[in-house]
Structures are given as C-alpha cells and as structure tokens.
Amino acid sequence: MNAFRKAEAQLAKAQRRMSRKTKYSSNWKKAQAKVRSIRARIARIRQDFLHQTSTQISKSHAIVCVEDKVRNMTASAAGTVEQPGTNVRAKAGLNKAILDQGWSMFVRQLAYKLEWRGGMIVKVDPRNTSRRCPECDHVDAKNRRSQARFACVSCGHEAHADDVASINVLRAGHARLACGETSPHGASAQEPTEARARLAA
Secondary structure, X not given: OOHHHHHHHHHHHHHHHHHXXXXXXXXXXXXXXXXXXXXXXXXXXXXXXXXXXXXXXXXXXXXXXXXXXXXXXXXXXOEOOOOEOOOHHHHHHHHHHHHXXXXXXXXXXXXXXXXXXXXXXXXXXXXXXXXXXXXXXOEOHHHEOOOOEEEOOOOOOEEEHHHHHHHHHHHHHHHHHHOOOOOOOOOOOOOOOHHHHHHHO
C-alpha cells in the first residue's frame, strides 16, 4: 500500500498549479480545493488499508511483536555540518516510504484490536535488530551489507535483511514475555489483566 506514492505525481502537479495562482484569488481557491481533495483521497486509501490489515492480523495472531519508537526510524540522516550523514538521499526515501505506510497508526490500531480479541502487542527495542545474526548472534554493522542484503561476517549466514530483522524482533518479544517484562498495556507481565486471562483460557 503506497497511497502517497501512487498519487504523488498528481498531487505535485496540483500543488504547482496552485503555486502559480494569485493567492486567495478564486482560481487559487479552486486549485487549493483540488490539492485538499487529493490529500483526502490518499488519507482514505491509507486508513482503509490499515484497518483491513490490522483486523486480519488481530484475528489470526494472539501475540504480535513490533519494533518500538517508529519516530526514531524516520529521523533524518543528514547529520550536521561538522558530522554530515551518509546515504542521506536513500534514508530520505526510506523515511518517506515509512511515513506513507502510516506505521505508527497501524501499530495503534493493531494494539487495540488485539486487546479486544484477548491478544497483545509486544514492543521491543529496535537497536541491532537488522545487525544481529539469527544463526550465531553476532552483532556487527558490517552484517548489513545493503538495505536488502544481510551477510554475517562471523558465520557467513546470508538472508534478506528484513527477514533477519523480523526473526530478531520476534525473539526479543518472546524474551520480554518470558522475563515478565511486558503486558498488553506495557506494564509488568506479572500483573493480571483481563486480556491476559482471556488469552490463557
């Protein structure tokens, strides 16, 4: 689901047209209405997709593990004048894709739908989830050869980087549950909750 990407060209064209109009003129207001209409359509497509997907997952899974702090994932890679960032353009494209997908909204929807059905969502620390080898547990920035390729410098295990991250997130979530560190509301798992009781039943 890339609602913004699909309508990006149309939106950009409408915005350019609006910028060429005299501000607050009747033509400018018409152009502004067009821009708002495209933005509203993008929002509706995104909202519909997120609701359908979160409902489907909440019906088929009792526990879902996700990386915490999506905001950190969309931080700029530009850096500073003294310490400029690397791969800034690629990171900007990734940030745009993440924001277009509405991940934060998706996690919120998934959390309350899981709770309704007696399940839970477990948020884990995102650090090194894409750098840790699922075979030998070796952590190294060099393991992540590219956005898509993972190749462990220690044991040689190779896989798609997203698959590796998914495995590590799931294992970290299970570890949190085993240690009693989490519950559907983020409190201690030792605290009994209605949702946990339903899940255990």
